[in-house]
Amino acid sequence: MRTDQGIERNGLRRLGLCLAACALLTAGCRLNMHDQARVEPYEESDFFDDGVGSRPLPANTVARGDLRADVGAYTGISAAGQPLAAPPFPVTRQVLQRGEERYNVFCSPCHSRVGDGQGMIVQRGFKQPTSFHDPRLRGSQVGYFFNVMTEGYGVMPSYAPQIPVNDRWAIAAYIRVLQYSQNARLADLSPERRALVQERLARPVRPMDQGMPAPGAPGPGQTGHSGSVETAPPSHDQAPEGADHP
Numbered sequence: 001m002r003t004d005q006g007i008e009r010n011g012l013r014r015l016g017l018c019l020a021a022c023a024l025l026t027a028g029c030r031l032n033m034h035d036q037a038r039v040e041p042y043e044e045s046d047f048f049d050d051g052v053g054s055r056p057l058p059a060n061t062v063a064r065g066d067l068r069a070d071v072g073a074y075t076g077i078s079a080a081g082q083p084l085a086a087p088p089f090p091v092t093r094q095v096l097q098r099g100e101e102r103y104n105v106f107c108s109p110c111h112s113r114v115g116d117g118q119g120m121i122v123q124r125g126f127k128q129p130t131s132f133h134d135p136r137l138r139g140s141q142v143g144y145f146f147n148v149m150t151e152g153y154g155v156m157p158s159y160a161p162q163i164p165v166n167d168r169w170a171i172a173a174y175i176r177v178l179q180y181s182q183n184a185r186l187a188d189l190s191p192e193r194r195a196l197v198q199e200r201l202a203r204p205v206r207p208m209d210q211g212m213p214a215p216g217a218p219g220p221g222q223t224g225h226s227g228s229v230e231t232a233p234p235s236h237d238q239a240p241e242g243a244d245h246p
């Protein structure tokens with residue numbers, strides 16, 4: 001047994017030596033494929049008169065996909081320096097839903113799902129951003145939100161590398177939705193909707209506490225407690241973070 005193992009080990013050693021010798025012998029013959037007769041960008045060259053290997057771009061050349069003629073659409077700020085009042089494409093329900101989804105992914109960790117700036121990262125010690133319900137930001141244009149996402153703002157980094165242009169616009173439009181969610185005015189509603197809300201606001205807030213509906217308040221279909229649940233007017237303090245987002 002022992003001799004068999006000895007022979008085996010010797011054989012292996014010889015094979016190893018052979019391989020090492022082959023490697024040494026052929027090392028000098030390696031073809032450096034990375035070292036070809038080509039010109040690196042801006043490498044010196046005596047072929048052209050200006051001594052540069054790269055050729056200057058013909059006038060008006062634009063790299064593929066880089067033609068950003070519409071400055072506002074890519075910065076949120078018009079050529080005249082004003083933030084755009086609306087995204088460069090129609091805002092549909094689909095756009096807003098996309099904006100909500102992307103906002104919840106990228107922005108809510110700091111700005112919170114309702115936009116008050118109390119996201120989890122802030123609760124863990126990061127600088128608290130201004131609430132989107134602050135009058136200054138309520139008065140800001142969506143182009144401004146787009147610009148902040150694109151270029152960053154103070155300690156907030158730019159999200160341009162992570163969020164494509166159209167998604168950034170969708171998020172900017174959705175911030176408006178968030179703002180409305182906490183600051184809607186009756187006057188913003190259509191007359192029918194306004195009447196509906198006013199009628200519901202006129203009802204007692206919690207009829208169940210009073211045992212019976214307040215005089216004049218009950219609608220024709222209101223028979224008991226259940227009616228007040230879905231008819232309760234939207235309330236500012238009924239939106240705990242994330243409660244109404246699946």
Ligand code: HEC
Binds near residue numbers: 144145163
């Ligand atoms: C890592 C935390 C963080 C994330 C994520 C984040 N932000 Fe911010 N954001 C901040 C902070 C902090 C500020 C305030 C910066 C400062 O004052 O230095 C801010 C400020 C803002 C402002 C307000 C600027 C002003 O005028 O006060 C807007 C608008 C904004 N962020 C939008 C967004 C949007 C949209 C997203 C998602 C794409 C996002 N942020 C993601 C932390 C964050």
